[in-house]
């Protein structure tokens with residue numbers, strides 16, 4: 001086992017992932033896919049709408065579990081195991097040719113893409129407007145229902161009692177726009193602005209952070225993502241960070257730790 005060194009409170013600098021670390025995004029997602037349903041119901045049958053919702057939730061779950069797998073055996077809990085996850089990642093990549101060309105990688109967590117895939121799997125055609133509207137409904141409902149984990153809330157209060165800084169590092173929500181061919185485009189400023197709105201609301205729920213860094217366009221686990229966050233933190237602190245005193249809290253080994 002690696003030796004754990006003690007960090008004095010007075011020197012500590014805290015970095016947190018947000019989704020599924022501070023707030024229950026995954027748990028909330030399954031209930032807020034109702035927002036997607038409202039939009040589909042206006043144009044499709046109840047059966048189709050329910051299938052879109054179930055397919056959306058399956059896709060989301062596969063992504064969640066896929067990213068959290070730590071050991072080979074863990075794949076047995078994943079429906080379709082590693083191949084299903086890799087196929088999904090491939091399909092996500094194929095839906096974002098221009099994004100990959102321009103930014104070197106695709107946006108993995110775009111709900112717009114999940115909604116399109118869920119409709120494809122249901123066998124129904126969707127317009128760019130419908131995908132856009134459904135994704136908006138999803139994020140609005142999710143933001144309204146966001147719950148801060150009680151233990152995370154307590155930890156934040158303790159850190160703030162010690163008067164230490166908290167920086168939030170969060171992935172892009174991958175707010176993309178679909179075209180008529182089912183290809184997606186990405187405007188980092190648009191995507192980042194929407195995520196910032198969503199995260200600023202956490203202040204009202206007692207998450208008292210110093211600064212926020214969002215993965216648009218550079219995202220986890222790329223080094224640039226972390227360098228961007230460090231720059232933002234150092235600007236806020238007014239001095240360089242001593243890394244041995246920095247703590248990163250996250251829920252994904254691959255993405256955060």
Ligand SMILES: [Mg+2]
Pocket residue numbers: 017018019020021250251252
């Ligand atoms: Mg997370």
